[in-house]
Amino acid sequence: MSFLEASAPDYLPLAQMRQLQLARLRAVAARAYQNVHLYRTRMDEHGLGPESLCDPSDLGRFPFTTKADLRDTYPFGLFASPMSEVVRLHASSGTTGKPIVVAYTREDLEVWTNVMVRALAACGLTRGDVVQNAYGYGLFTGGLGAHYGAEALGATVIPISGGNTDRQIMVLRDFRVTAICCTPSYFIHLVERAAELGVSIRDLPLRAGIFGAEPWTDSMRRHIQAEGGIQAFDIYGLSEIVGPGVAMECIHQAGPHIFEDMFFPEIIDPKTLEPLPDGEEGELVLTTLCKRAMPMLRYRTRDITSLEPTRCVCGRTLRRIRRIGRRSDDMLIIRGVNLFPSQIEAALLKVEGTLPHYQITVDRQKDLDILEVQVEVTADAFSDTVSAMEQMQKRLVHSIETITGLRPAVKLVAPRTLQRSEGKAKRVIDKRIM
Ligand SMILES: [Zn+2]
Numbered sequence: 001m002s003f004l005e006a007s008a009p010d011y012l013p014l015a016q017m018r019q020l021q022l023a024r025l026r027a028v029a030a031r032a033y034q035n036v037h038l039y040r041t042r043m044d045e046h047g048l049g050p051e052s053l054c055d056p057s058d059l060g061r062f063p064f065t066t067k068a069d070l071r072d073t074y075p076f077g078l079f080a081s082p083m084s085e086v087v088r089l090h091a092s093s094g095t096t097g098k099p100i101v102v103a104y105t106r107e108d109l110e111v112w113t114n115v116m117v118r119a120l121a122a123c124g125l126t127r128g129d130v131v132q133n134a135y136g137y138g139l140f141t142g143g144l145g146a147h148y149g150a151e152a153l154g155a156t157v158i159p160i161s162g163g164n165t166d167r168q169i170m171v172l173r174d175f176r177v178t179a180i181c182c183t184p185s186y187f188i189h190l191v192e193r194a195a196e197l198g199v200s201i202r203d204l205p206l207r208a209g210i211f212g213a214e215p216w217t218d219s220m221r222r223h224i225q226a227e228g229g230i231q232a233f234d235i236y237g238l239s240e241i242v243g244p245g246v247a248m249e250c251i252h253q254a255g256p257h258i259f260e261d262m263f264f265p266e267i268i269d270p271k272t273l274e275p276l277p278d279g280e281e282g283e284l285v286l287t288t289l290c291k292r293a294m295p296m297l298r299y300r301t302r303d304i305t306s307l308e309p310t311r312c313v314c315g316r317t318l319r320r321i322r323r324i325g326r327r328s329d330d331m332l333i334i335r336g337v338n339l340f341p342s343q344i345e346a347a348l349l350k351v352e353g354t355l356p357h358y359q360i361t362v363d364r365q366k367d368l369d370i371l372e373v374q375v376e377v378t379a380d381a382f383s384d385t386v387s388a389m390e391q392m393q394k395r396l397v398h399s400i401e402t403i404t405g406l407r408p409a410v411k412l413v414a415p416r417t418l419q420r421s422e423g424k425a426k427r428v429i430d431k432r433i434m
Helices: 014-035 037-045 056-061 067-072 106-122 141-153 165-174 184-196 218-228 341-349 386-404
Strands: 086-092 100-105 130-133 156-158 179-182 208-211 231-238 243-248 263-268 282-288 299-305 332-334 337-339 354-365 368-377 409-413 428-430
Touching: 014 037, 014 056, 014 263, 014 282, 056 263, 067 100, 086 106, 086 141, 100 106, 106 141, 106 243, 130 141, 130 165, 141 156, 141 179, 141 243, 165 184, 179 184, 184 208, 184 218, 184 368, 208 218, 218 231, 332 354, 337 341, 341 354, 341 368, 341 386, 368 386, 386 409
Parallel strands: 130 156, 130 179, 179 208, 208 231, 354 428, 368 409
Antiparallel strands: 086 100, 231 243, 263 282, 282 299, 332 337, 354 368
């Protein structure tokens, strides 16, 4: 299938799209009911079944699925296919150190590749483009998701994965790369490091960046486009739904279009949980329409956005989400890695002499996310020798890195240094959004 044929659903007339969504919603609800204990129990409790869906809006009566459900059924409890049909597993970090596991059948991988082809085609990529894929390869969905999409598009893929900045710059220049996939903050880092090495990214053939896996602002986009001499596009996705490729910006850069034939979007009020109309801001809830191994019904993404009520000038009938800036839970995204304050807490508790009072500060310096953790230690530990305190600091850094994959700066402070709160402790100061 050519990418032009693959992109045909992007332009489906609305009535046809709603019809297709309804048929697929019924099928996915039936599959979930028949094969997944949790879904069957919940639908029975609510007196609902696949036949309750007469219109896509009927989905609003169905129960939600949350990250806690994935955690509680770890590792394979939400699978709707036997292992003999599952051809790939991915995982992302969860709240308690146990990852969230997601599964794909061969058909699921085809769906994923299909949406990634359409995503890359939407921002103007085609065969002949040379794509440097600097998303991490491995359990994280970013690397392989972008890889197979770019390959199926007919582009030339360089599977360089993340890290090793100097080598990234050499490849970017020597292989005449025209598009790069990575986090936006990492790209800014690349531009700055390149300048130190005497390489001007602006003067290279690079013309497009496909940036995702962390929230970023329009001012960051302007900065990237000016410094890199490229167009910067926002791609949206999450492992629980498929990985990258749930939504993608077209060449008009007016917010990511959701691939609505594959993922059904709703916006809810995160407090009342009631559905909200297009144009109103709330939490994005997604239902997979074609996933076989792990169908997701009404998954609460915790991402705060709205569905644009107007049609994009590109002519796609797919609705767009406003670019995502914040979340309705306490999850932080740091350098593309999901971090929950509870993970830091768990890491601190493993080291003797710490007190359960800590504060996490996230900042962006030179466009790279910086994580700092201040932790109160016992009076004994605080009055110990300098070398003993350095040892303790090292143990804390190691403990946090083991659990979160992020290396923080750790600062030990005396008991009762950190501000106490009357209500919910203010554990996190995110200076990136201040
Ligand atoms: Zn568009």
